[in-house]
Amino acid sequence: MRNLQTYAFDWIAWMLFAAIPVAIFWQSATSLAEQGVASGGPMRNAAIYPKAVAVIMIGLLVLNGLRVALARVAEPSPPTWDEGTGKAVLTTGLFIAYLVALPFIGFHIASPVISAVLFVLLGIRPLVAVAGGVALSLSVAFVFEGLLNVVLPVGIFGISLFS
Amino acid sequence: MLELIREGVPLFFSAQALLLTSLGVAAGLVIGVLPGLGPLMGIVLMLPVAFHLPPVPAMGMLIAIYIGGSAGGSISAILLRIPGTPLAAATLFDGYPMAQKGRAQDAVGLAVSASAIGGLIGGLILLFFSPILADFALRFAPPEYAAMAILGLLTISLVSEGSPLKGMLSGGLGLVLAMVGTDEFTNAYRFTFGNFNLSSGPHLVAVVVGLFALSEVVFQIEGGGFLKRPSIDRLGISLKGLRLILSHKLNLLRSALIGTFFGAIPGAGGDVSAFISYATAKRLAREEEGYGDGAPGGVVATEAANNGTCGGALIPSLSLGIPGDASTAVLLGALFLLGFFPGPDLFQNTPEIAGGIFLAYLTSNVVLLVLGLLLAPFFGSVLRIPKAWLLPIVLLLSTLGTYALQNSVFDLWVMLVFGVVGYVLRRASYPLAPIIIGMILGPVLENNFRRALLLSRDGLSIFIERPISATILAVDALLLIAIVISTIRRSISPRASASDPV
Numbered sequence: 001m002r003n004l005q006t007y008a009f010d011w012i013a014w015m016l017f018a019a020i021p022v023a024i025f026w027q028s029a030t031s032l033a034e035q036g037v038a039s040g041g042p043m044r045n046a047a048i049y050p051k052a053v054a055v056i057m058i059g060l061l062v063l064n065g066l067r068v069a070l071a072r073v074a075e076p077s078p079p080t081w082d083e084g085t086g087k088a089v090l091t092t093g094l095f096i097a098y099l100v101a102l103p104f105i106g107f108h109i110a111s112p113v114i115s116a117v118l119f120v121l122l123g124i125r126p127l128v129a130v131a132g133g134v135a136l137s138l139s140v141a142f143v144f145e146g147l148l149n150v151v152l153p154v155g156i157f158g159i160s161l162f163s
Numbered sequence: 164m165l166e167l168i169r170e171g172v173p174l175f176f177s178a179q180a181l182l183l184t185s186l187g188v189a190a191g192l193v194i195g196v197l198p199g200l201g202p203l204m205g206i207v208l209m210l211p212v213a214f215h216l217p218p219v220p221a222m223g224m225l226i227a228i229y230i231g232g233s234a235g236g237s238i239s240a241i242l243l244r245i246p247g248t249p250l251a252a253a254t255l256f257d258g259y260p261m262a263q264k265g266r267a268q269d270a271v272g273l274a275v276s277a278s279a280i281g282g283l284i285g286g287l288i289l290l291f292f293s294p295i296l297a298d299f300a301l302r303f304a305p306p307e308y309a310a311m312a313i314l315g316l317l318t319i320s321l322v323s324e325g326s327p328l329k330g331m332l333s334g335g336l337g338l339v340l341a342m343v344g345t346d347e348f349t350n351a352y353r354f355t356f357g358n359f360n361l362s363s364g365p366h367l368v369a370v371v372v373g374l375f376a377l378s379e380v381v382f383q384i385e386g387g388g389f390l391k392r393p394s395i396d397r398l399g400i401s402l403k404g405l406r407l408i409l410s411h412k413l414n415l416l417r418s419a420l421i422g423t424f425f426g427a428i429p430g431a432g433g434d435v436s437a438f439i440s441y442a443t444a445k446r447l448a449r450e451e452e453g454y455g456d457g458a459p460g461g462v463v464a465t466e467a468a469n470n471g472t473c474g475g476a477l478i479p480s481l482s483l484g485i486p487g488d489a490s491t492a493v494l495l496g497a498l499f500l501l502g503f504f505p506g507p508d509l510f511q512n513t514p515e516i517a518g519g520i521f522l523a524y525l526t527s528n529v530v531l532l533v534l535g536l537l538l539a540p541f542f543g544s545v546l547r548i549p550k551a552w553l554l555p556i557v558l559l560l561s562t563l564g565t566y567a568l569q570n571s572v573f574d575l576w577v578m579l580v581f582g583v584v585g586y587v588l589r590r591a592s593y594p595l596a597p598i599i600i601g602m603i604l605g606p607v608l609e610n611n612f613r614r615a616l617l618l619s620r621d622g623l624s625i626f627i628e629r630p631i632s633a634t635i636l637a638v639d640a641l642l643l644i645a646i647v648i649s650t651i652r653r654s655i656s657p658r659a660s661a662s663d664p665v
Contacts, residue, residue, distance in 0.1 A: 009590035016587065017332050020339050027354050037351040042616035046346040046353055049609045050339070057335045063650070064328050072654040074326065077591045083387030091384055092583075095558070099575050107563075115555050122389040122551035136556060140563050148215040150567040 003069065009077035010068045018061055021054035087121055094118065106155025111137040167294060167510070171219070171518020175526070180220040184523055187227025188530045192538065194228070195235020196545050197553065200379070201248035202232025203490045207375050208557070210368050210497055211564030218501045218516055223523035225497055226477075229490050230527040233470050234278035234535060237462070238542045241270045242395050250469040253437040257454060257461030264457050267396045268539070272404015273459050274466045275535030277415060280408065281467030282528035284419035285426065285474020289481075290521050292427075296482035297510040305614035306626045310635035312608035315485035317642040318428065319600045326653055327646040329593045337601015338608065340365060347610060360573040367496045367602055369565050369577040374595050375489075376561040377582025380554050382589070389551040398539040405536070411463040414444050422468035426475020426487055436475075440468030474524065481505050481517065484607060489596035495603055 004011060028047040032038040037046040067073050098114040116133030120126055138161070144150040146162030154160050174180070187209070194205040205228040213221035236248030241258035254274060261270035303311070316338075320330030343354045344364030355361040408415060418440040425436035444464035445454040452458045476487025477494075484505040486492035495505055503509055509517050565578045585595055619625035627633045 009587055010592075012587050013591040013593055016584065017336065020336065023354065024339070032351060032353065035349075035351040037346065037349040042613040043348045046349045046351045049612060050342050050353065053335060053338050053342075057332065057339075060328060060332050060335065064332065067328070067650075067654050070654075073592075074653060075592050082385045084385045084389075088381045088384040091558075092381065095579065098562075099572070099579060102575070103572050111559060111563075115559055118555040118558065119551060122384070122554060123549075124551050132552070133555075136559060140559055143212075144563050144567050148212065148567065150215075150563075151570055152563075152566070153572065 003071060006071070006076045006078050007068050007073065008079050010073060014061065014065055014068060017057065017064075021058050021061070024050045024054040090121060091118060094121075102153050102155075104155055106157055106159050107141065107152040108137070108159045108161055109155065109157070110153075111141070167514050167518040167521060168290070169518070170515040171520070171522045174217075174219040174515050174519040175223065175522040177220070179217070180223045180519070180523070181526070183216070183220045183224040184227045184526055185530050185534070187224040188231040188527055188534050189538065191228035191231020191233075192235040192238075192531075192535060192542070193231075193545050195232035195248055195251075196238045196542050197548075198239050198243070198245045200232075200557075201236060201250070202229045203493065204376060204379065204557075205229075205232045206490055206493050206497075207368075207371050208560050208564060210371070210493065211567045213497055214500060214568060218503065219519035219523065221501060222494070222498065222516075222520050223527070225494055226520065226523045227527040227530065229494065230282055230470065230473055230524070230531055231534075232490075233473055234275060234282075234466065234531055235542075237274040237278065237466050238271055239546055241274060241462075242267060242543070242546060243393055249434045250437060250472075251465070252434055253441045253465040254462055256441065256465075257456070257458045260455070260457035261459065261462065262396060265396075266457070268398055268401050269403055269407060269459065270462055271398060271539055271542070272401055272536060273407055273462045274404075275539075276404045276408045276532060277411075277418075277463040277466035278470040279528045279532035279535065280415055281419035281422060282470035282473055282531065283525065284416065284467075285423040285471035286521070286525045286528060287474075288420075288423045289474040289477050289524065292478050293482040293517075293521075294510055296478065297507045300483055300507045301511075302631060303507075304629070304632075305611040305618060306629050306632035307635060308611040309608055309615055310626065310632050310639060311483055311485060312604040312611065313639050314635055314642070315479075315604050316597065316601060316608075317639055317646065319486075319597045320594075321642055321646055321649070325592045325594045326650065328650045329591075330597045331646065333588065333593050333595065334597035334601040337598040337603075338605045339601075340370065340598070341602045341605025342609070347606070348613060360571070365577045365581075366565075366568055366574050367500065367599075368568055369574040370581045370602065371493055371496070371599055372561045372565050373578040373581025373583075374585035374588075374598060376557060377578060378585030378589055378595075380558050380561075381582070381586050383550060383554055389554075390549045392547045392549055395543045395546055398543055400537055400539060402536060405532075407459060408463060411460055414460050414463050415467050418444060418464040418467035419471035422471025423475035425468075426472035427478045428475075428487070434469070436472045437465040437469040440464045470528070477520075477524065481509060481520065482507075484604075486600055486603065489599060492596065492599045492603055496599070499603065 028038050032047045102110050112133045115136050116130045119129035119132050142162055145152050191205050194200045206225050233250055236246050236251030237254040240246040240251040240255040241262050244255050244259040246252045258270045316334045320334050321327045346353050421440040422436040441464045454461050476491045479485040480491040480495050486495050565574050615625050
């Protein structure tokens with residue numbers, strides 16, 4: 001249990017990597033087999049190379065799992081709570097909300113709002129943050145929408161300023 | 164060699180290419196100056212913009228950011244004792260003591276001049292060796308390309324900071340990400356889980372931005388100190404650095420050559436070459452030069468080496484398609500996405516693009532010398548910008564840049580997922596560069612592996628029957644043995660080999 005806490009991020013990363021060979025063998029047995037490309041010669045077998053990589057990764061995972069279990073890795077990776085961890089978590093949450101809202105309310109509403117909120121979160125005074133958020137959003141939109149002709153998400157209001 | 168340059172002249176000497184190269188150097192310097200960012204972040208942030216440009220101006224801008232960013236890190240090392248990038252870590256040994264003695268202006272001038280001249284020397288070697296290596300690679304067939312791709316993956320795993328075993332796992336993740344999408348030979352969908360957005364695989368740039376930029380933003384926010392403004396000596400415009408460097412000619416040449424050599428070894432990187440170059444200069448110097456106590460020679464050695472590395476790293480990247488470091492891996496990715504394939508094809512079929520890239524590299528170093536000296540007063544102001552302003556800017560630029568690739572909100576979710584993956588892997592001390600190199604080399608490895616098997620009358624024996632392929636595989640085997648030994652050694656005394664990931 002103590003090992004799990006001391007090497008928490010090592011174990012999370014290990015599980016992330018362990019999911020890869022599992023997914024490869026599962027997909028080879030299901031999706032690729034259904035498409036008829038999980039066997040045969042090298043040109044017709046789309047599973048041959050993924051399976052080879054998966055086998056190598058299993059070997060590496062066994063070795064690395066042993067190293068972590070026996071505490072033979074250089075750095076412990078426990079979960080920590082630093083000065084800004086709360087803000088980092090909040091920023092991630094805000095960013096997810098931004099990605100969800102972006103297609104609905106459009107870039108020109110969502111971006112000044114998220115920028116201003118982040119500026120405030122990081123300690124900028126609210127009035128300055130709002131001005132900064134609007135200025136930042138407008139300037140990047142000018143470059144991408146105005147100069148590079150990128151169609152930014154217009155949302156349900158259909159707002160597009162520079163195209 | 165001159166033929167390539169001649170071919171590249173019409174494409175490179177346009178107002179657009181020259182302007183973007185100059186802007187790229189300026190942007191690279193600024194982003195390199197800011198602690199925690201660096202050339203890779205600069206390239207990553209501007210990558211989406213590059214896709215909207217013609218190939219030579221696009222590559223010119225990205226290469227210029229690479230050059231400017233590699234030099235910019237020295238300025239915060241000198242003024243604040245915080246290297247802007249890991250490349251400049253060795254520069255603070257003598258750069259910061261010089262600043263403490265009231266010679267900040269000289270130290271910055273020397274760093275910029277040494278970077279530019281070191282980079283130019285690396286560029287000339289690049290210009291000379293790349294076509295030769297590419298010419299040699301004309302003898303390569305699928306078995307050799309597959310063996311070279313394995314070589315690239317093994318070297319980056321071995322020399323990446325952190326455990327080579329973790330480097331190999333990261334490389335494996337990159338290989339797997341490259342498999343997602345439509346299989347080139349059968350047109351079957353692989354690992355798309357029924358999501359049509361994945362039919363071409365996750366976009367390389369979305370993955371890169373997530374892994375590097377997003378995870379860095381979270382790390383910086385965790386670190387706190389959002390409104391800190393360091394007090395910094397005022398700098399002016401001075402050409403004294405350029406004059407001072409003339410008394411370090413031999414050191415400059417030697418360090419640039421060391422940097423280029425280590426740059427050409429895939430994965431070795433600028434920080435390794437800067438430390439080796441510094442150690443060499445210190446060993447060969449007289450005691451009264453006072454290395455470690457503000458010796459100008461120390462600044463020259465590290466800066467000439469880390470920018471020489473840029474030229475060296477581009478040699479295997481352009482001629483063989485094997486990236487020298489994480490930044491060149493992303494540059495290679497840009498070249499792929501612009502529709503050009505590094506290796507002999509680039510030199511044979513599109514010499515004007517190869518020539519344009521060489522010219523962009525050489526010109527960037529000249530621009531670096533001019534802008535580095537002229538913009539010196541501006542760097543102090545950049546360093547005074549608090550993180551509270553910078554981090555939301557980086558976040559919004561990353562988002563918009565990634566969206567602009569294919570006008571796709573799905574790419575933003577990919578970026579977010581890889582931001583989380585990047586954060587977890589960095590916390591667990593996994594290097595991230597092998598993921599990108601795996602993603603780039605993945606298709607090269609798979610296509611050539613399967614083609615080689617098709618050509619072979621006797622399965623895998625084709626890989627050892629051909630002399631070049633057998634030689635490269637022998638080198639691969641040696642590297643694998645080195646990785647095993649290194650892993651065993653690290654497992655026996657893990658604390659002794661502790662280090663931070665990329």
